Structures are given as C-alpha cells and as structure tokens.
Amino acid sequence: MSVIEVNKLTKYYGKSRGIVDVSFGVEEGEIFGFIGPNGAGKSTTIRLLLSLIHPTSGSAKVFGKDVTTHGPEIRRDIGYLPSEVYYYEGMKVKDLLKYSASFYQCDCAQRIKDLSDLMELEMNRRITDLSYGNKKKVGIVQGLLHSPKLLFLDEPTAGLDPLMQRKFFDLIREENKRGVTVFFSSHILGEVQRLCSRVGIIREGKIAEISDIRTLQQNNYKKVHVEAPGLDPAAFNLPGVTNIQAEDSTVHFFFKGDINVVMQKISSIQVSDVIIEEPTLEEIFMHYYE
Amino acid sequence: MSATIFKHEFISRLKSVIIWSASMVILLLIFFSIYPSFSSEAALLNEMLAKFPPQLLEAFGMTHIDLSSILGFFAFLFTFIQLCLAIQAGNYGVGLVSVEETDLTADFLMSKPVSRLQVMNSKLFAAVCSLLVTDLIVWASAFISINMFRSGHTFDAGRLMLILASLFLFQLFFLSVGLVISLLVKRVRSVTPYGLSLAFAAYIINGFSGIFGDVKLEYITPFKHFDPSYIAQNGALNTPLVLLNVAVSVIALVVSYWLYLHRDIPAVS
Numbered sequence: 001m002s003v004i005e006v007n008k009l010t011k012y013y014g015k016s017r018g019i020v021d022v023s024f025g026v027e028e029g030e031i032f033g034f035i036g037p038n039g040a041g042k043s044t045t046i047r048l049l050l051s052l053i054h055p056t057s058g059s060a061k062v063f064g065k066d067v068t069t070h071g072p073e074i075r076r077d078i079g080y081l082p083s084e085v086y087y088y089e090g091m092k093v094k095d096l097l098k099y100s101a102s103f104y105q106c107d108c109a110q111r112i113k114d115l116s117d118l119m120e121l122e123m124n125r126r127i128t129d130l131s132y133g134n135k136k137k138v139g140i141v142q143g144l145l146h147s148p149k150l151l152f153l154d155e156p157t158a159g160l161d162p163l164m165q166r167k168f169f170d171l172i173r174e175e176n177k178r179g180v181t182v183f184f185s186s187h188i189l190g191e192v193q194r195l196c197s198r199v200g201i202i203r204e205g206k207i208a209e210i211s212d213i214r215t216l217q218q219n220n221y222k223k224v225h226v227e228a229p230g231l232d233p234a235a236f237n238l239p240g241v242t243n244i245q246a247e248d249s250t251v252h253f254f255f256k257g258d259i260n261v262v263m264q265k266i267s268s269i270q271v272s273d274v275i276i277e278e279p280t281l282e283e284i285f286m287h288y289y290e
Numbered sequence: 291m292s293a294t295i296f297k298h299e300f301i302s303r304l305k306s307v308i309i310w311s312a313s314m315v316i317l318l319l320i321f322f323s324i325y326p327s328f329s330s331e332a333a334l335l336n337e338m339l340a341k342f343p344p345q346l347l348e349a350f351g352m353t354h355i356d357l358s359s360i361l362g363f364f365a366f367l368f369t370f371i372q373l374c375l376a377i378q379a380g381n382y383g384v385g386l387v388s389v390e391e392t393d394l395t396a397d398f399l400m401s402k403p404v405s406r407l408q409v410m411n412s413k414l415f416a417a418v419c420s421l422l423v424t425d426l427i428v429w430a431s432a433f434i435s436i437n438m439f440r441s442g443h444t445f446d447a448g449r450l451m452l453i454l455a456s457l458f459l460f461q462l463f464f465l466s467v468g469l470v471i472s473l474l475v476k477r478v479r480s481v482t483p484y485g486l487s488l489a490f491a492a493y494i495i496n497g498f499s500g501i502f503g504d505v506k507l508e509y510i511t512p513f514k515h516f517d518p519s520y521i522a523q524n525g526a527l528n529t530p531l532v533l534l535n536v537a538v539s540v541i542a543l544v545v546s547y548w549l550y551l552h553r554d555i556p557a558v559s
Contacts, residue, residue: 014555052397052555075403078401084398088393099294
C-alpha cells in the first residue's frame with residue numbers, strides 16, 4: 001500500500017518556484033530518502049504534505065486521503081521533525097512535551113520517558129536555555145512521542161553530535177522495524193545511503209530521478225583507479241569513459257558501459273594496482289547536477 | 291475548538307491580563323481619589339473650562355462634560371481607560387496568530403492534528419476570555435472606587451453600567467481589526483508597534499474629528515462609537531454608530547478567518 005502518493009504537485013510562492021510537477025510514491029514500511037541541495041524544494045514538498053502550505057496545482061495523498069481536505073485526520077499519525085526546531089521559549093521541556101502529547105489521544109507518559117532517557121534529555125530545563133543540539137533532541141522526542149505511522153524527517157541530523165546521530169539512526173531503524181514509514185530528506189548523502197532503501201533526487205524543484213539505492217549505484221558508473229609507472233592517461237580515451245584525472249602514476253576515471261572493454265585495456269598494460277569500485281552516492285549525485 | 295490550545299493560549303496570556311487589569315485598578319483608584327477635592331471646586335473649574343477655545347475642548351472630548359457630576363468625571367477618565375484597553379486588545383489581536391510565526395512555533399502547532407479553523411476558534415475564544423477577565427476587573431473596580439470616593443454625590447448606576455458594558459464591544463473592535471491587519475501584512479516582526487499605533491490612531495482621529503468640522507472622521511473610530519460622555523448624557527448608546535462598529539468587527543473577523551484558512555505558513559529559514 002502506498003502511504004504517500006504525490007501527483008504532479010506544484011507550488012509557486014508568488015512567482016518564485018517551490019516545486020514543479022513532482023510525482024512519486026512511498027510504500028508502507030520503507031525508508032524513502034529525498035535528496036537535493038538547499039533550495040531544491042525538499043522542505044516545500046514536506047510542508048505541502050503536512051498542509052502547512054497549499055499547493056498551486058496537483059494533489060497529494062497520505063494514507064490514501066487528500067492532504068488539503070483531510071489534514072487534521074492525516075496528521076494524527078504523522079511525526080514531523082523540522083530542519084530548524086523552535087518551541088515556546090518560556091516553557092520547560094517536560095511541559096512542552098506534555099503540551100505536544102495532549103494533542104493526541106494517547107497516554108504518552110511512558111513513551112516520553114523512554115525516548116527522553118534514550119536521547120539523554122533534561123526535562124526540567126527551559127527551552128530558552130537549551131543548545132541547538134538539545135533543542136533538536138526535544139524535536140526528536142516530540143516527533144515520536146505519539147508513535148506515528150509516518151515520519152517526516154527534514155535534515156534531521158544537523159546539530160547532533162556523531163554519537164547522538166548514531167543513536168538517532170538506530171532509533172529510526174527500530175521504528176521502521178515496527179512498520180513505521182520514514183520520509184527522510186537530506187542533502188548529506190552519506191546518511192541517506194546508510195539508512196534508505198529508495199531515493200528520490202530533487203533538483204531545482206523537479207524530480208531528477210527516483211530509484212532503488214542499489215540500482216542507482218550499480219546501473220550507473222564504476223569508479224576505476226589504475227596505477228602503473230609512466231601511465232599515459234590518453235590510453236583510457238575509450239567510449240564510456242568520463243572525468244579522467246591523472247595524478248602521478250595513477251589515473252582515475254568513471255566508466256559506464258561494458259566493463260570488459262576497460263578490463264582488456266588494463267590487461268594490456270603492466271599495472272601495479274587496480275581498483276574498480278561503486279561510486280559513492282555523492283559522486284553519482286554530482287552527475288545529476290552537471 | 292481545541293481545549294488544549296485554548297488552555298495554552300489563556301494561560302500564556304494570563305500574566306499580561308493581570309498586569310493590564312492591575313494598572314487599570316490603580317489608574318481608577320488614583321483618579322477617583324482626587325474626585326472629592328475636585329467636586330468641591332467644580333463650579334470654578336467648569337467656569338474655567340468654558341473659557342478654553344471650543345476646538346481644544348473638542349479635541350479632548352470635553353465639550354459636553356460636566357466635571358462636577360460623578361458620571362461626567364468618570365466619562366472624562368474613562369477615555370484613558372479606553373485608550374489603554376484599546377492597546378491591550380490591539381496587541382492581542384495583532385499577536386493572536388502572528389506570534390506563532392514570529393516565534394517560529396507555527397510549524398509545531400500546525401503539524402498537530404488540528405484544523406486551521408480549530409486553531410483560530412480556540413485562539414480567538416481564549417483572547418476574548420482574556421479581555422472579559424480584564425473587563426470584569428475594570429467593572430468591579432470602577433464601582434468600588436466610585437463608592438469609595440463619591441463623598442455623598444449620587445449617580446445613575448444604569449448609565450455607569452452601560453458605559454462599562456460598552457467596553458467589551460470596544461475591545462472586540464481592536465481585537466478583530468488588529469487580527470486582520472496582522473494577516474494582511476507580510477510579516478509581523480513585533481506586535482506592540484502595531485497595537486500601539488492602531489489604538490493611538492483611533493484615539494487621535496477621535497480628537498481631530500471635531501476640528502475638521504465637515505469631514506466625518508468620527509465614523510471610523512470606536513472612541514466615537516462608544517463616546518462615554520455621550521452615554522453619560524443620553525443614558526443610551528449611539529445605536530447607528532455602535533451598529534457600524536459591530537459591522538466593522540464582524541467583517542474584520544470574517545476576512546481574518548478566510549485569510550488564515552488559506553494562508554501559507556512561512557518556512558523558518
């Protein structure tokens with residue numbers, strides 16, 4: 001079952017572009033990565049799905065219901081962690097969490113305790129006194145305390161130290177195992193790679209590609225390093241080879257096509273080392289921005 | 291309506307309500323404490339007032355005021371109470387929904403399972419209750435301070451109550467007009483300048499209305515709609531002006547609802 005169905009969704013802020021003709025679907029139980037540089041339209045998409053803003057055209061459904069007409073109903077099962085967290089400054093952490101919980105029909109006291117213990121959150125401090133990272137932790141607990149079925153994470157790791165990031169990822173994986181669908185927006189590709197099964201790449205308001213994270217890595221480019229004394233980079237001027245770079249006696253390039261062509265070429269040279277590897281998502285990603 | 295939002299709104303405004311109410315109580319008490327010495331010299335004072343240029347008296351709304359009577363004195367003082375409470379109501383109106391965007395908490399609230407309509411209803415109801423609490427305190431302290439210092443003078447309690455009761459509609463005007471202004475401007479950075487200018491603009495227009503003669507500026511200011519000396523003299527509200535006032539408030543509210551339901555909540559960064 002599709003948890004999110006987005007159909008030709010378009011949003012203009014006056015004349016400036018938000019997103020244009022965005023269509024994609026997210027299946028129940030998956031972790032969907034949504035990547036793109038700043039200003040590409042990631043947050044706009046999430047804000048449309050939460051009906052914080054209204055679409056210019058197109059439609060979107062969450063849990064099979066239209067977001068513009070069934071917003072409150074849909075949001076009952078949504079957890080949202082915004083990229084920048086801001087809360088009522090004068091409130092204490094525990095009061096804010098209580099206030100947040102009171103919107104849902106659940107007894108969330110135990111869950112609040114578990115989550116805040118896990119995130120090492122100090123409950124009696126005022127929001128004003130919290131550091132950026134600590135506010136983010138409040139955001140995490142706040143987004144999860146009602147056990148939502150769908151999680152929107154908008155660049156969630158900014159401000160968290162590596163240890164907390166790991167805890168956070170573990171927490172998300174655990175939630176996912178319980179069947180929670182996760183929509184993970186980020187411009188840090190490493191974390192998307194670690195967590196997501198499928199990714200959508202958004203660029204200048206349009207979807208550039210949606211694919212399985214493995215096919216994205218496999219079907220595309222190979223990264224080849226060849227090391228040989230006195231190697232001439234021109235030797236690898238083959239069809240399918242791009243981005244040749246020479247460095248001392250090493251040549252790096254990307255290759256797309258029949259790998260045997262490259263293998264034959266390499267075997268004709270007396271090499272001292274060869275590495276053929278999957279490009280990182282980062283490198284694939286750069287390709288989409290060229 | 292969402293009881294959760296209502297409670298949060300009402301409690302977060304409680305401190306401000308207490309400060310405003312306490313200030314009004316102090317203002318009333320101090321002002322009325324000079325009434326006994328004032329009333330004994332009233333004949334002299336009225337004589338002196340008669341010598342002022344009529345335009346000046348008009349500007350301060352003192353043409354029809356008999357300062358020797360309790361209600362006359364009260365009506366004069368009441369304009370300042372009105373000014374203060376206009377600022378309060380204007381602030382609440384301007385800040386009602388804009389404060390969530392200024393403090394960047396709109397994302398938090400709007401991602402909760404509540405509709406815009408519920409948010410607006412709850413916030414509005416909480417603000418109206420806050421204003422009512424202030425009014426109740428002003429009403430009670432007006433009666434108390436008058437009875438403490440009236441030194442044997444009598445007054446028409448019915449007329450006093452009418453003046454006091456008009457306060458609520460008066461505040462409602464500033465609440466709803468403040469609200470619609472906050473939704474019409476692109477972004478409210480700070481609430482107080484808006485609330486202050488709204489209240490003072492209305493107050494000054496009332497003052498000028500006499501000077502300009504033919505230009506009927508008074509139709510647009512609640513200070514005229516609910517002119518306390520008019521009520522004190524006639525024992526009744528100026529019905530057409532009050533209806534005009536209510537109509538403006540209702541239109542402002544309807545427009546506010548429409549704007550808010552269709553509003554794009556601005557992103558934080």
